[in-house]
Amino acid sequence: MAMKYFSICLLVMLLQLNAFAQNDASKGFAFAEKQTGIMLKEIEQAKAAGKTGVSPRTLSPGGDLVLVPSKDWCSGFFPGELWYLYNYTNDVKWLELAKAFTANIEAEKTNGNTHDMGFKIYCSFGNGYRTTKEEHYKDVIIQAAKTLSTRFNPVVGCIKSWDNREWKFPVIIDNMMNLELLFKATKFSGDSSFYKIAVSHANTTMKNHFRADYSSYHVVSYDPETGAVLKKQTHQGYADESAWARGQAWALYGFTMCYRETKNKAYLQKAEKIAGFILNNHTLPADLIPYWDFNAPGIPNEPRDVSAATVVASALFELSTYSSIGKLYRSKADMIIKNLTEHYQAKPGEAKGFVLLHSTGSKPSNSEVDVPLSYADYYYLEALLRQKHLNGKGRL
Ligand code: GLY
Helix, strand or coil: CCHHHHHHHHHHHHHHHHHHHHHHHHHHHHHHHHHHHHHHHHHHHHHHHCCCCCEEEEEECCCCCEEEEECCCCCCCCHHHHHHHHHCCCCCHHHHHHHHHCCCCCHHHHHHCCHHHHHHHHHHHHHHHHCCHHHHHHHHHHHHHHHCCCCCCCCEECCCCCCCCCCEEEEEEEHHHHHHHHHHHHHHHCCHHHHHHHHHHHHHHHHHHHHCCCCCCEEECCCCCCCEEEECCCCCCCCCCCCEEEHHHHHHHHHHHHHHHCCCCCHHHHHHHHHHHHHHHCCCCCCCCCCCCCCCCCCCCCECCHHHHHHHHHHHHCCCCCCCCCCHHHHHHHHHHHHHHHCCCCCCCCCCCCCEEEEECCCCCCCCEEEEEEEHHHHHHHHHHHHHHHHHCCCC
C-alpha cells in the first residue's frame, strides 16, 4: 500500500515537473515571437536609415541595433532563430522569413578567411536543411565544409582559427562548434575527409586544450611546421590560466555533439567531466547563470554571461540523453531555462526585440558587456526546443 502511494506521488511529481518545463517552452516561444516581430521592424527601420548588414548581433552602448554583414561570425544566429520559431509554431510566416534571412548569408560558403563556418552556415542552412530537406541547402553545407577544410593542417591536426594575429597557428576552443558542419557534410556527400578532419580536430583539442580540472584554455597556439604546442593563453577570458565561461560552454556542447556523431566514448567522458567542472564550480551562482569567467577577480560583482548559460543548457539537454547521470543534467538544464525565462528576459517590447539580456561578449576589450547577444537568444530557443522534444521523448 505504502509502495503504491509512493509510486503515485512520484508520478504526480514527475508530471508536475514536465508541466513546468512545457510551460517554459510555450512561455519562452510566445515571448520570442513577440520580440522577434519587434526586431524585424527595427531591422527595417535601421535599413531605411542607411545601415548595412544582414543580421542583428547586439545593441551598441547607445542602445542602437547593431546589424552585421554576412562575414561576421554572428550572421547565422538570427536566421537560426527564425528556423526555431518555425519549428515550434509551424507558422509559415516564420518559414518565409527563415528562408529569406538564410539566403542573405550564402556567400559565406566560399569564405575561407575564417573558421566560423559552422556558426554561420550550420546555424542557418543546417537548420534549414533539417527542417525542409531542400537539396540546395545540402549543397551549401557541402561547399562550406570544403572551404572550412582548407584551414586544416594535418601536421597540427587542427583547423586554424584566426589569421593575421599574434599567433602562427591559433586554435580556440570555440572551434569545436564548427565540427558539426563537417560531420553532416560527410553524411550528405559520402566524402569521409570531412569526418576525418573533425575527428582529428576533436582529438587534438582533447589532448591539448584542457587542464587537470577539465577546464579549457581559450587559445592553444601551435607551430604549423612541427605541430608542437607553443603557448596556451586566453583572448576573451580574465587570464591565461582562468576558465572563460563561454569557452567552457563551447567545449561542453562540442564534445557532446562529437559523441552524437561518432559514438566515441572518450568524447562522452570528456563532456561529462566538463559538465562536472561547470556545475560543481564554487563560483557558479545558485541560479546557474555563470559570471563571464569562472575566475573573474571581482566575483560576485562581475557581469554574468547569459550566452554561456544558454549554450550549457542546450548541451546538457543533449548530454542527458547519453549519460548515466542524465537525470541530473536534465534537471540542471531545466533550472537554467526556468531562471533565464523568469529573470533574464528583456522587458516586453524593449531591447529592440532581443529576447535575453545580460550576456558578455568580450570583457577584456570592454566590448559587448552586459548586453543582449543574438547567440544567447539562438541557444535559448534551441534549448527550449530540446526541452520540449525530450518531454515528448525525442531529441532535436
Ligand atoms: N566565438 C566567439 C565567442 O564566443 O565570442
